[in-house]
Amino acid sequence: MTDDLRFDELLQEDAAALPPPSDGAVNPWQMAMGQILWGMGLTTITLNILYLDYILPALGAVLLVLGFRTLRRENKPLGWCYKLALAALLLRGVIYVLLALPVELGNTLAYCTALVTLALYICLWRGMGGVSRPAGAEKPAAPAAGEMAVLYGLLLPLAYIGLEGWLLVVPLLVIYIVILRSMAKLSRSLADTGYVITAAPVRLPGWAVLWGSLGLLLAAILLAAFLGQRYPTDWQAREDAPQDTALRQELLELGFPETVLNDLTDDEVAALDGAAEVYVQKDTKWEKNTYRELTTDKWYDDALPSNWKYDSAKKQSDGSYLYTYRVYDVPVCTVTHVTVVLDEAPQRVMFIQYVTVNGDAMTDFTQGIEAWPIWYSTPQDWTRGGYCGGRVLCDRGGQPLAAPFSRLEQTATTTQGFFGISTREAVTAVWSWPRRAANGRAYLIFDAVGLADEWTYLDGWCNYARQLRPVYPCQDALSLWHGFGRGGKVDTYQSSMQEFRSKESVPSMQE
Secondary structure, three states: HHHHHHHHHHHHHHHHHHHOOOOOOOHHHHHHHHHHHHHHHHHOOOOOOOOHHHHHHHHHHHHHHHHHHHHHHOOOOHHHHHHHHHHHHHHHHHHHHOOOOOOOOOOOOHHHHHHHHHHHHHHHHHHHHHHHHHOOOOOOOOOOHHHHHHHHHHHHHHHHHOOOOOOOHHHHHHHHHHHHHHHHHHHHHHHHOOOOOOOOOOOOOHHHHHHHHHHHHHHHHHHHHHHHOOOOOOOEEEEOOOOOOOHHHHHHHHOHHHHHHHHHHHHHHHHHHEEEEEEEEEEEEEEEEEEEEEEEOOOOOOOOOOOOEEEEEEOOOOOOEEEEEOOOOEEEEEEEEEEEEOOOOOOEEEEEEEEEOOOHOOOOEEEEEEEEEEEOOOOOOOEEEEEEEEEEEEEEEEEEEEEOOOOEEEEEEEEEOEEEEEEEEEEEEEEEEOOEEEEEEEEEEEEEOOOOOOOEEEEEEEEEEEOHHHHHHHOOHHHHHHOOOOOOEEEEEEEEEEEEOOHHHEEEEEE
């Protein structure tokens, strides 16, 4: 006869000799094991909808703590289970809070949580084996708990190498559920023998620990989301060195906008030395919910001002019409494209994309600019240059402030669209405004080198995104813009400039 069969017979014999439990009696062992098994299931099997992939594991982690809190004095391995459950809950809580912040989390904490959980399963196996002897077994045994520890140990390397797919997940899920049911049967068998424990003394009732832990975690997440979804930006009082007066005057005479020029540093102005042509284009995004109505008998076709929008028409008794337009007077942001063609060979062009933001639109969360350079749209004619810079400026309490971008880089951006995944080269910059600031400005300046002797086409795209409210898990403004379901979370404005020149009108730089 095997040890397991003998153990089952002893359980049945001992159970028959015990008086029936009184109505309403609660076995601390059975309740604690119920909490542990539910905790194991919720921390492993979850649903990726309605934040259940965060809520259920958090609930499961607290249930594990509650279950092992009751059993922590039953034997040494179960005491270790309690300590490991606390560590796993703490690690999970740290991960959840960090997910609310714009930081690169990586996998270190997740791996630590997995290793702690594996150690907990091993201690549970040893602890349940230790419980079986007082219950009447000649040889301690808890095969289901051991199988659970082995299965979890096998899952760790699979998760590390990133294996996924239903053909792999479903069989493992079935095996996990079968083992979990076996552990539940073993727990009931021990309870049926009349095996009882003396619950370890506690200071707080279980419901207080459960709701207190979840409430504290929720408060920490909300606090991090509302106060921490900002990029660290090194704002300092603006103290710019004076610009070269002669070069500044040359740029203004070529049509360079003075407002943009005033915000450039002396080094950036010096990089424009040798300007031969300047092209400027300005686009404004207006606040849609703030407007006035204007009625006139004039029909505007192509001459409609950019801040006007046709609303309705009403026919008069004499056969004429009155037209009603909505006039938007409150700008959200303005994008000014300044393109400077330098008198160099090979041809080199400086692109400046300058964004001004109305004070009321300067949200406290993440901001971003993504520029699509000309070497992406026409790689046969242009290549990336060696210059890339920019900064952000604003006013607060009458004090002009300036700061470098929190992150400025030239990258290849991958976008998930309706027709699949596309990759686009981009120059991106991210930052956050200081609170209670006004007159926000941000600009990128970068160059492109022509592959032809003279240019015939110039273009540039500027995409400005501002995060409107906290998002969990945290995504910055540009990530929200690239993703799905961004309604109400981010506001974006896209602007482009294009300049064409026929080959016959191309001047010779040799003249």
